[in-house]
Amino acid sequence: MQKQITRAAALLCILAAAAAHAAHAADRIALDGGGALSLDKHGLQLTDAAGKELARLPMRAKQLDVRATKGSGIAVVLDSDTQHALPIRVDLRRGELARMAPLPQQPFGLEGLCLFRDQQGLDFLFVAAKDGQAEQWLMHGATPQLVRRLSMPPDAGQCKVDDARHTLYANEEGVGTWAYEANSEAAPARRLLKVGSRLPAAPAASTAVVVEPRAQTMPVARLGDVADDPAIWVHPADATRSRVLGTNKKQGLMVYDLQGKQQQFLDVGRLNNVDLRQGVNMDGKPFDLAVASQRDDNSVVLFGFDADGKVAELARFATGLPEVYGICLFQPRSGALEVIVNDKGGAFRQFRIARSGEAWSSTLAREFRVGSQPEGCVADDRNERLFIGEEKRGVWTLAARGDQPAVRKMVLGVGRDLHADVEGMAIYEGEKGAYLIVSSQGDSSYVVLDALAPYKVRGRFKVGFNLAEGIDGTSDTDGLDVTSKNLGGAYAQGMLVIQDGYKRMPDGPQNFKYVPWEDVAKALKL
Structure with missing residues (x-):
């Protein structure tokens, strides 16, 4: 009889194995461009499809994670000496590894980190401390940007993200593996996975295209759902x-x-x-x-x-x-x-x-x-x-x-x-x-x-x-309004105003986002 290992069980196995790794155990992640990225006790190594070394960065590190397309993207490791996150730019075609701008030093020692690529194609880094303090950082542009703070299990040790399901997984010793919503705009929520459990099937909904806001209002004067x-x-x-x-x-x-x-x-x-x-x-x-x-x-x-x-x-x-x-x-x-x-x-x-x-x-x-x-x-x-x-x-x-x-x-x-x-x-x-x-x-x-x-x-x-303007997206929306009137500039075909339930980059009081109707019409081919 054919044995089926559910996706949830496989993730539990990955997390358990990662947590059991010694500080200098080898980690190897294949790149879709045909090469691989490996972390051992000597450092981080980039190799081509034949196993030939293309680049190396000497370091003492652990917990390698990568998000790359055609061999180019971002990697991150946890520095064993400083307990800081080290982001690294990966370019298989050029055969290069380059250190990126580091995160500002957190007021806590890191125990776990992992990367997430969202539907918009943006890369985020989750970092977690021994006591459960955690942060999500946007890894685009010259300097990482703090998006939000959140809580994770104490002694999480290691985390993983399923990009397709936008789900963050983290272990809690003696309890099990927790699943969190990885999208920064989502409401804080988690559920406990049981070993061997099957992840719920994703709804067969039509694809939601992504548009960007052009402006946002000043935040409301009160915190919370306002x-x-x-x-x-x-x-x-x-x-x-x-x-x-x-x-x-x-x-x-x-x-x-x-x-x-x-x-x-x-x-x-x-x-x-x-x-x-x-x-x-x-x-x-x-x-x-x-x-x-x-x-x-x-x-x-x-x-x-x-x-x-x-x-x-x-x-x-x-x-x-x-x-x-x-x-x-x-x-x-x-x-x-x-x-x-x-x-x-x-x-x-x-x-x-x-x-x-x-x-x-x-x-x-x-x-x-x-x-x-x-x-x-x-x-x-x-x-x-x-x-x-x-x-x-x-x-x-x-x-x-x-x-x-x-x-x-x-x-x-x-x-x-x-x-x-x-x-x-x-x-x-x-x-x-x-x-x-x-x-x-x-x-x-x-x-x-x-x-x-x-x-x-x-x-x-x-x-x-909207990274150029430093504006986050919208989520958990209550009300919205739209006009087809020509308001000038980007809003010549009208404007959509949307309440944002979670203000990010950084966290703050709620506000409203302005979206040109022209962008919606183009995205949906209206």
């Missing part, structure tokens, strides 16, 4: 002076410019989601209006804009919901404005907003519900369709008008392309068609599908690092 949902206001006279609204779940509403600099802060309480419409006819006058869900008093807060984008609170409306959560606006073709708000229990209420003289009012138009917790929603005004997200199930659509029956149809269920939780949504209204963008929070990706039936999925993307 930033949530953005909305884009376009300046009527000069689009380069447009504004981005962002909710602060602990304090209020932030207003940024297109460079990400905060222009305003409105201390109006715990706001969760925000949405806006411009040029709304109210009592014979045009208004630019925004709404936000206020979790302190379970109300809808109504905001207005002046001609230059300065925001002010206008009114508050009670919702009658026990735990207000998500919110979005709908502007019917006939005019006026309707606001859709939900709570964590699955209830939705839709109100018509009106103005008489200087007074604002709201009237309940309809109620409906879903079976579990919702949040994100967006209205397609041109086609009078409403899209709502049920976090664990998927995206539904129904008639947007408050005087229509709330008959729902599933557009995209959680599964192949969409990973729970289903979060922020926005609609890009372009010349070639309208697209619905949905935050797939479970795998930190974004799904793009047609906003019209049959709601074909056009692709998935992730937001990676």
